[in-house]
Amino acid sequence: MYFIAMTIQALIERDVGMNMEKRGIVSLHIYPEGRECSSPAAYGILSLFDNIMLNHIIINGREIKKMCCFSQFRTNGENS
Numbered sequence: 001m002y003f004i005a006m007t008i009q010a011l012i013e014r015d016v017g018m019n020m021e022k023r024g025i026v027s028l029h030i031y032p033e034g035r036e037c038s039s040p041a042a043y044g045i046l047s048l049f050d051n052i053m054l055n056h057i058i059i060n061g062r063e064i065k066k067m068c069c070f071s072q073f074r075t076n077g078e079n080s
Helices: 002-023 042-047
Strands: 052-059 062-070
Touching: 002 042
Parallel strands: none
Antiparallel strands: 052 062
16 A cells, blocks of 8 residues: 555656646745745645635535635645
8 A cells, every 4th residue: 555655646746747847847836935846745736735625515414515615724724
């Protein structure tokens, strides 16, 4: 299982790096305080999705609506 996780992590990092190069992007602002990163790690990339929420509104056992939104605060306690 560990091997699979490490392989997926490497593929994410490689894909992002290759797409950055292809599009001429030198760095991404993914670190706290908007600092730049020229070769983002999988943890930093995936943490960008920490504040995405999917809400289901259920009334009387029936789903009325699904809403996808960004929360105002990041999960690590810092404001976005």
